[in-house]
Amino acid sequence: MAVKEKSAESKAILFYEREFYMFSNFSAFAVKYDGDMWPTAEHAYQAKKFYDFDIRDKIKSARSAQEAKQIAKVFEHEIRDDWEEVKLRAMEEIIWAKLSQHPYIQEKLLQTGERDIIEDSHKDAFWGWGPDRDGENHLGKIWMHVRKEMRTVHGEPKFFEGTPFKV
Numbered sequence: 831m832a833v834k835e836k837s838a839e840s841k842a843i844l845f846y847e848r849e850f851y852m853f854s855n856f857s858a859f860a861v862k863y864d865g866d867m868w869p870t871a872e873h874a875y876q877a878k879k880f881y882d883f884d885i886r887d888k889i890k891s892a893r894s895a896q897e898a899k900q901i902a903k904v905f906e907h908e909i910r911d912d913w914e915e916v917k918l919r920a921m922e923e924i925i926w927a928k929l930s931q932h933p934y935i936q937e938k939l940l941q942t943g944e945r946d947i948i949e950d951s952h953k954d955a956f957w958g959w960g961p962d963r964d965g966e967n968h969l970g971k972i973w974m975h976v977r978k979e980m981r982t983v984h985g986e987p988k989f990f991e992g993t994p995f996k997v
Contacts, residue, residue: 843942844950852935853947853973855924856895859935863927870895871928876902878920879909922972929976939977947973 843850851857855872866886868874872895877886885905892898902909910916929935947970951958955965 842946842948844948848950850938850942850947852932852938853969854949855969859928859932861924861928862931863924866890870898871924873898874924874927875921878924879913879917880905881910882908918968918972921969922976925972925976929980936980939973939980942977946970947977 843853852859855875856870858870861868861871861874863874864878866874866877868877868890869892873889873892876898877889879902880886880889882905885901885908889898889901892901929939948967949958949969951965952961954960955962957965957967957969959965959967959970
């Protein structure tokens with residue numbers, strides 16, 4: 831997904847550790863999801879990979895999003911069998927939960943207008959655009975989809991609580 835130079839209004843929204851850092855799963859916005867309060871969206875996402883409540887509790891107790899990711903990696907042999915089929919939907923549910931619980935993030939999402947939203951990760955070509963800037967950018971696509979749904983279902987610039995589906 832190469833991004834060409836555009837006018838200031840039409841430039842893509844890059845997030846990772848920039849002005850729109852709140853779109854990152856590592857940003858310090860707690861998320862109530864699956865009946866638990868998670869320190870970050872990354873904690874919730876990593877825990878969703880597992881059915882084992884002991885592993886989920888270890889992830890929940892991680893002191894940072896990075897540590898939550900590392901704990902999940904230690905237990906990768908225990909990841910649920912259907913994870914590859916459900917991970918995009920799980921991420922979308924978590925993003926909706928995060929968005930619905932934080933008016934500041936709703937406001938920032940509306941500020942993006944119709945611009946592309948790209949996870950500016952130089953490492954991750956699945957969730958972001960990766961080292962060659964040609965990655966799949968699934969996290970950015972989810973944020974753009976959620977933005978569109980937010981406007982369609984709830985209108986603009988009204989903020990909302992809840993999600994359009996059960997998480």
